[in-house]
Amino acid sequence: MKISRKNFLRLSGLASLGMMMGSSKSKSGSNTAISRPFSQQFNMHGYAAPKLDAVRIGFIGIGDRGTGNVARYASIEGVEVKALCDPVASRVDASLSFLKRDLPRHKPDSYTKGPDDWRQVCDRSDIDMVVIATPWHLHARIAVYAMEQGKHVYTDLPVGITLEECWQVVETSERTRRHVYMDCSNCHGGISAVILNMVRQGYFGDIIHAEGHYIHDRIYNNQSRWYRNPENNYFFGYRPWRLQENVNRNGNLYPGHGLGPLSQMLDLNYGDQMDYMVSISGNDFSMGDKMREMAEIDDYYRPYVGLKFRGNMNTTIIRTHRGRTIMLQHDISSPRPGHRFELISGSKGIYRAQPSRIATSEHGWLPQEEYDALVEKYTPEITKRFTGKVNQADSRRTTGGSYSRVSPADWRLIDCLRNGLPLEVDVYDGALWSSISPLSEWSVAREGTSVKVPDFTRGAWRTNKRGMDISLREGGSTNLV
Numbered sequence: 001m002k003i004s005r006k007n008f009l010r011l012s013g014l015a016s017l018g019m020m021m022g023s024s025k026s027k028s029g030s031n032t033a034i035s036r037p038f039s040q041q042f043n044m045h046g047y048a049a050p051k052l053d054a055v056r057i058g059f060i061g062i063g064d065r066g067t068g069n070v071a072r073y074a075s076i077e078g079v080e081v082k083a084l085c086d087p088v089a090s091r092v093d094a095s096l097s098f099l100k101r102d103l104p105r106h107k108p109d110s111y112t113k114g115p116d117d118w119r120q121v122c123d124r125s126d127i128d129m130v131v132i133a134t135p136w137h138l139h140a141r142i143a144v145y146a147m148e149q150g151k152h153v154y155t156d157l158p159v160g161i162t163l164e165e166c167w168q169v170v171e172t173s174e175r176t177r178r179h180v181y182m183d184c185s186n187c188h189g190g191i192s193a194v195i196l197n198m199v200r201q202g203y204f205g206d207i208i209h210a211e212g213h214y215i216h217d218r219i220y221n222n223q224s225r226w227y228r229n230p231e232n233n234y235f236f237g238y239r240p241w242r243l244q245e246n247v248n249r250n251g252n253l254y255p256g257h258g259l260g261p262l263s264q265m266l267d268l269n270y271g272d273q274m275d276y277m278v279s280i281s282g283n284d285f286s287m288g289d290k291m292r293e294m295a296e297i298d299d300y301y302r303p304y305v306g307l308k309f310r311g312n313m314n315t316t317i318i319r320t321h322r323g324r325t326i327m328l329q330h331d332i333s334s335p336r337p338g339h340r341f342e343l344i345s346g347s348k349g350i351y352r353a354q355p356s357r358i359a360t361s362e363h364g365w366l367p368q369e370e371y372d373a374l375v376e377k378y379t380p381e382i383t384k385r386f387t388g389k390v391n392q393a394d395s396r397r398t399t400g401g402s403y404s405r406v407s408p409a410d411w412r413l414i415d416c417l418r419n420g421l422p423l424e425v426d427v428y429d430g431a432l433w434s435s436i437s438p439l440s441e442w443s444v445a446r447e448g449t450s451v452k453v454p455d456f457t458r459g460a461w462r463t464n465k466r467g468m469d470i471s472l473r474e475g476g477s478t479n480l481v
């Protein structure tokens with residue numbers, strides 16, 4: 001009998017373990033995340049689902065990000081907003097009012113009856129894709145159920161918070177042949193699209209090392225992060241569920257923003273693959289103090305006083321099979337400017353962000369004019385086409401908060417679905433990028449012991465064709481409305 005991964009887990013009694021690390025040692029002495037005994041059911045990399053003239057969407061989770069998701073996707077040609085779901089009815093109502101005022105062709109139904117109402121959205125036969133922007137612990141559950149009902153899935157990061165969830169999402173996608181697209185920073189636009197183009201055209205030579213972070217001060221500003229808003233269900237900027245995620249978990253809890261672009265520059269899942277990683281966290285130097293400070297102001301925070309929070313700084317180092325290295329950092333509680341896609345270093349040159357600069361020798365960074373000329377020369381077709389679409393659309397599409405501005409990634413996702421093209425970010429990318437969180441937690445808990453990174457493609461990375469078509473060989477026809 002062929003042993004499927006599910007049966008293997010059941011037989012080995014590992015299915016209930018969130019982390020699922022084997023105790024076996026590989027040649028390199030690393031601990032092994034279970035991944036090898038199972039073969040791919042179907043390769044979703046490069047898979048093109050039948051094209052959709054209209055992309056009918058149900059939105060699940062209409063909070064901060066979800067509100068923006070509705071505004072952005074409703075502004076893309078071919079999208080029909082069919083359902084808005086959130087147990088907090090006022091949030092759904094606010095998005096309904098926005099659509100009624102600004103984009104009245106959308107007339108979605110509301111689902112606000114409770115925490116399981118999202119199932120009704122997934123059960124509808126007139127919906128093609130669900131867009132998930134709920135707290136993290138619901139992403140995998142909703143994604144799997146939605147795919148079982150024949151829906152494609154967009155999820156804000158991560159696809160799952162345990163390895164088991166990441167595997168469930170991958171396996172369900174392969175079995176149902178439904179796409180899973182995880183949105184995070186990636187190479188669809190901005191400087192990362194330019195640098196990806198330069199990487200591919202050999203400007204930096206062989207890529208040796210890359211760095212990407214989630215450094216984002218989410219605690220120091222009490223007004224925007226901690227004061228609860230009685231007019232908005234007592235939500236606060238840090239988010240109640242997100243505060244909880246930062247208790248008793250210690251690792252890189254949000255690797256996707258930094259890692260997405262690097263993965264595409266290193267051809268991970270199509271040409272190279274992560275092999276193993278180590279992760280170390282320092283102590284918490286600010287969350288404990290912040291909880292004591294806030295408890296003096298608001299009793300809500302009293303239960304958080306004295307709890308153990310993840311360390312301020314987590315550093316994770318990954319080695320790929322082709323011998324390249326990646327460094328990821330996570331720090332959301334220190335007062336410092338934000339960092340995401342940070343550095344790409346090759347045998348012929350280096351790019352570093354903040355400020356963006358390029359060097360090709362030890363003698364310093366290129367002058368600004370030379371840097372600007374390189375950016376212009378290497379701006380890829382995807383950026384040019386998207387910019388043209390933005391310019392054709394009315395000015396509202398280019399103003400407002402960043403969450404409500406259509407991004408090149410949003411546009412290309414809908415464009416691929418409408419043209420029947422493979423997605424630029426597929427389920428293996430989402431699972432790989434998400435898996436760094438549980439793997440880092442495991443390594444941190446063992447003083448930085450190295451751990452194998454599961455290969456969600458199960459060997460297909462060796463032959464998979466390159467993803468991320470920044471030259472737009474196909475598609476690119478969708479407009480903004």
Ligand SMILES: NC(=O)c1ccc[n+]([C@@H]2O[C@H](COP(=O)([O-])OP(=O)(O)OC[C@H]3O[C@@H](n4cnc5c(N)ncnc54)[C@H](O)[C@@H]3O)[C@@H](O)[C@H]2O)c1
Pocket residue numbers: 060061062063064065066085086087088091114115116117118132133134135136138156157158183184185239
């Ligand atoms: N890509 C980005 O730039 C970006 C930015 C912000 C947030 N995010 C991600 O978006 C997601 C949501 O974050 P947020 O900041 O909007 O949080 P939020 O708390 O503002 O929104 C979450 C919403 O989910 C709703 N919800 C909770 N349980 C639900 C259920 N059972 N069914 C339906 N809805 C439910 C909540 O009521 C809330 O309105 C997270 O994954 C976060 O990491 C991504």
